[in-house]
Amino acid sequence: MITMLEAIRQAMRDELAADDKVVLIGQDIAEFGGAFKVTQGLVDEFGSERVVDTPISESAMIGAAIGAAMVGLKPVVEMQFIDFLACGYNQLVNFAGKMRYRWGQGASLVVRGPCGAGVSGSAFHSQSPESSYLCVPGIKVIYPSTAEDAYGLLRSAIQDPDPVLFLEHKFLYRRIKGEIGSKPIPLGQAATRRRGHGLTVVTYGAAVHTALEVAEQFGDQVEVLDLRCLLPLDEAAVFESVRRTNKVVLYHEAQKTLGMGAELSARISESLFEYLDGPVTRVAAPDSPIPFSPNLEKAWLPGSEQLAQACRQLLNY
């Protein structure tokens, strides 16, 4: 049993070992091992040519990774906190994301780093950025909830020929443990974490664990589907489940407005209108920055009570 953090490190280690085109780029990731120590030791194993420190220049880091990808490397860029990716937004969205469509050449690169709230990181060390990168074309987005997935999905992400944003919920880094496999897990496959017949909670990331806790309260009523990948999205798995349960709660930590829940809700409405026995329901964070003080943060986070209430309400609908 290893932590999710160790699983992520192991995925990078295995990819570094398997393919000498893989390089790691980031701030303080070499000797220091990164702010969260995710890359600890990798520079000793693979050398400072392949685990490379950078200045504080998120835009140049992404840009250089794009260039390196063009000449055949497979760069994995660490953001010290994923919030700082906002400073490299243009390179990722306009350069990496649009390349293949425009001139047929893709950039095989991963941008990864800690995201998410729950550790009093306040507004700039807690964000869930998935919507910002899903609402523009060209960036795959992966968001694992278990150590096993983190390992297998990161390996696939590194091997993927296109730009991938790999989100690691910092709350899970050392809190979640699991056995990991030794193989990549294909992108785009959701996982049913719990079976139920009364409604489906579709979720991902740290929220999966809260959903499982809540589902317990409802016996065999609540099914929990972990998306694992937001793009490519396993729409079929979502639809299959909702077709069975006829009710769905979309649950995530990111802001509600234009969150992943909005998109799923729209797709379910479009495709499963006649299967629905109750309103497609979202449980997500309020449309505000993330507050610092623990009580505030707790009130801000869409927690188990909110989810339980939404489930209750929908089950009784």
Add this chain to the structure above:
Amino acid sequence: MITMLEAIRQAMRDELAADDKVVLIGQDIAEFGGAFKVTQGLVDEFGSERVVDTPISESAMIGAAIGAAMVGLKPVVEMQFIDFLACGYNQLVNFAGKMRYRWGQGASLVVRGPCGAGVSGSAFHSQSPESSYLCVPGIKVIYPSTAEDAYGLLRSAIQDPDPVLFLEHKFLYRRIKGEIGSKPIPLGQAATRRRGHGLTVVTYGAAVHTALEVAEQFGDQVEVLDLRCLLPLDEAAVFESVRRTNKVVLYHEAQKTLGMGAELSARISESLFEYLDGPVTRVAAPDSPIPFSPNLEKAWLPGSEQLAQACRQLLNY
């Protein structure tokens, strides 16, 4: 009758005249009058202290506008094309958008500029960026479809105490004419552009005009609701209409995934489940960059045929 472009200029002129705290900031906006000539002549009327050219530095432009707003100015920042706002993403989203929540001090500023496709601008001069700024908290987003609205809403945007993104569809600049009023139009009020009882098309921006064209084909069936503001959103008007027509098509030019349509669909599903007589339907652009060549761009754009078909299908549902 003046063009939408002239209406926008007139709004700035009237605000510059009414309030000496209003300043315009942008690339080539002074003597040159801007790439689209939106600010033409304003430097002569108000001087180069109030209509100010900048270097090519989108991030610094937004940052400086935030600082200027803190000391009491009301800056209006022109992006030469709104696509370049991607280079100032961090300042707008993380500084301007989160200030008031964090420490009680807001930034009264407007970022405005041409957006949208239809003029063969290709991938970097055609984007519809509303989702990128709606999926994070703190930025109001306005998107007028008529000269009158462009005038009145821009005046309100400039007077607004919070950061506002004001989107001007470049296709409409000189193609749309209208009488303008002399007063600000309050933010957050949708406008019913056409009455109908069979279904509601909720739309905004240039798409409003296509929607009206399409609605014609359906006699008194299709209602067209122009959102005008995406945040603050006139949810009440959307709900009121859908409660009457019981069917809704969400229609916009931006990418479908995590577009405004996704959010509206989710809200309608949540609140009006029992009123719906057919699946909430989206008509929006494919999830890809915007192609250049006219035929490609036309195929890419969610056009009248697509909308008409969606209406037909939903009316027959």
Add this chain to the structure above:
Amino acid sequence: MTSEQKLQAYYFLKLNRALEERLLSFYKQNKVVGGLYRSLGQEAISIGSAMALQPQDWVAPLIRNVGAFLVRGYRPRDLFTQYMAKATSPTCGRDCNTHFGDIQRGVVAPISMLGAMIPVMVGVGWGSRMQGVDRVGLTYIGDGGTSTGDFHEGLNLASVWKAPMVLIAEHNQFAYSTPTSKQMAITDLVDRAKAYAIPAEIVDGNDVLAVFAATGRALEHARSGQGPYFLECKTMRMRGHAEHDDARYVPAELLEQWRGKDPIERFTRQLLDEFGFAPEQLSEQDERVKVLIEEDAEFADNSPYPDGSGALGGVFAS
């Protein structure tokens, strides 16, 4: 500096250090929420520079500029309660550590993204001049922060607009674990200023008088309409990036070498030996510091946490 100012500088230096030492005990008691970022060894920069400001000037402190808050009239309790996430903090618990400010006091709250304050303070200075207000905007940047795009865009804009703005670069040898040599190919940050024709000076950042004097010159330059000014304060970060970082990547000799240059010890010696202050005059200030720290520490410690209802609202004015 006048004699009075010298005593004041001494007071603020000691207050800054005592404040952080008190925070450190809170930290060890697990009463600090999140990381604790020290300015140990760099106090002279914040205090010397902030003391050179005029009342109408504005300052945007970063995480190690605790001293600037104090000079601007904030109390230790404001820092204590921010770090302890209390309801009584300037942000009512909404944001952390030095992430607070107040337009009325001319203090701008930073965001975490390094470099971002620079364009904003350009706007503050420029926007003030537009309104005929004599106001300079002062902010800080670390050696690492000079690698950001905003540093470049902000300083370039400042130079073109001749904005009344002063940037103090604290060259403390490290950006988290990254030494300056891995951050840039130059050795002096003043070389950055050449790209904008901004006048720049190297200052001994551990000499509060030198910082005060240089900042005074810089502000004067900016105030007179000649545009921005850049100061590089050479110094050393004497602790880890934050308290959770043991900074084993810092060569022991380097630390040793800088330990002898402690800005407070040095200034104390100067006051006594060079400027003829009596030991009692200083202990009087020490006593003031002690009393205030204890009073404010108690205040903060006894302050309640916000309750959850404070989490919502306030994103927009209306």
Add this chain to the structure above:
Amino acid sequence: MTSEQKLQAYYFLKLNRALEERLLSFYKQNKVVGGLYRSLGQEAISIGSAMALQPQDWVAPLIRNVGAFLVRGYRPRDLFTQYMAKATSPTCGRDCNTHFGDIQRGVVAPISMLGAMIPVMVGVGWGSRMQGVDRVGLTYIGDGGTSTGDFHEGLNLASVWKAPMVLIAEHNQFAYSTPTSKQMAITDLVDRAKAYAIPAEIVDGNDVLAVFAATGRALEHARSGQGPYFLECKTMRMRGHAEHDDARYVPAELLEQWRGKDPIERFTRQLLDEFGFAPEQLSEQDERVKVLIEEDAEFADNSPYPDGSGALGGVFAS
């Protein structure tokens, strides 16, 4: 340059100019889709620099670097069809003007956001060296483009990584309507390079031999492991930003002054007077240019537009 190279340079210069003149007639016939951006007066920069590249090197041309495409083996038809939005264009009509490239030929397609190519070409050079490949990445930037954050972050990273990368700054006096004096407070772009300790030279951008020689030195420097190199090519944009811009903001005397420095006229005189080429040798090249332009113009003109089905797909590899 060898004699052969000189003739080649002459050929490319004339081809570049003839290509744009032909594009201009297409433009006047409304056959160009979107704006037409000229490199008139600046052709020596793209051609001199691209000719200095080794086959294994890579280049990322911007909108005025038509010449670099030609030197790299692209044909006029590639530019014609791109500008005319034809199905036969390198991007099959998906993107415009110089927004095309091909990894096989070592040409990177630019994005519109100025400055963005710089970090990317740092990555190209650095990533090649990582793999033991001797390859330099060359790209360009305008005077205006040097104000972007990416310019700074990219060059700083290049200098720290000692990336084999060369940046050619085309100082053509204007960024759209903005003269350099409103873009920056310095007069020479080489001063920007001081911030990174990157060696920099000022070059006469209207002298194809000087550009070729300087780029050769720069590439050699980069290739030898000493890191990036910066060249400032002084020149003048002899047309508006694009053809729809009448550039009335450009002082007539300035244009007049530069008209006498036309890089092609000048090189032609040199070839004849200094290097002893016979007029027939040049007219032979002129003939080649004429034939190729006409052939390719016809090809482009007769090419079909893509049909709508080409709009979809291809965002991801699978």
